[in-house]
Amino acid sequence: MANEEFYQEAVQAILDSDRATAEDVATRALAAGLTPADIMQNGFVKGIQEIGELFDSGEVFLPELMMAADAMAGATEVTNAALLSAGGAAEAKGKVVIGTVQGDVHDIGKAIVIAYLKANGYEVTDLGRDVAAATFISKAKELSADIIGMSALLTTTMEEQKKVIKVLKEEGLPFKTVVGGAPATQRWADQIGADAYAEDANDGVKKMDALLGK
């Protein structure tokens, strides 16, 4: 089966909100030699973006969006498991605490970022979603983290990234910060004083490596 056919099946599984098929396509694509990044970026992510556009234009509603997200979560679990079994350095490059900011429940992208970080030798603590600024900071202190990673998918919740960084600066805390999520940009990161902006999971690894001199 050609790669393109897997990509189309992956897009369709998300459009159909069909978790079982999404998991099956991911499993077959990996067995056929596609990488987790290939099948995610060219297939499943395209599908969830298409659903997002349909939601935007009022052609699908929140229940459909939630079901598509569930199918996406199934595919992500399969590809993330493959990433993790392939990677893993002997000694951790650094400690990262990561979460989706307060008021925001989008966590599909964060799950992908976490899998990439772990596969590339980072010790990662997932704080989950809807994480308060105070929790990012107290967990980073408790675990002596090197980096705080914050994901935000809503223009309204991006402000939470700013809030965390403001407190860190006020308290003179040493943690590096990386911000990501669809509405975040390098400009936003500069504006709020984040140490780095990451466009996607791969970029997240690169930016954290650079911050820690790895």
Ligand code: B1M
């Ligand atoms: Co929502 N949603 N959603 N949603 N949703 C968006 C984000 C939206 C753009 C859809 C739209 O209108 N077109 C829109 C936001 C508009 C805006 O703010 N400008 C939106 C809205 C409005 C909402 C609700 C308000 C809808 C409502 O209730 N009326 C609501 C908000 C709930 C809340 O959070 N309080 C809501 C709810 C949901 C669901 C629960 C149904 C579901 C999320 C399920 C889940 O995550 N468990 C959902 C989904 C699935 C989406 C879309 C369709 C897809 C998001 C996604 O998973 N993308 C999204 C539309 C879109 O993005 N096109 C949309 C795939 C994922 C792999 O990409 O998350 O960008 P992404 O992650 C990437 C990079 O951004 C980066 O790497 C990842 C991997 O490459 N990255 C990082 C992300 N975090 C990073 C952190 C890093 C580094 C890189 O370091 C720390």
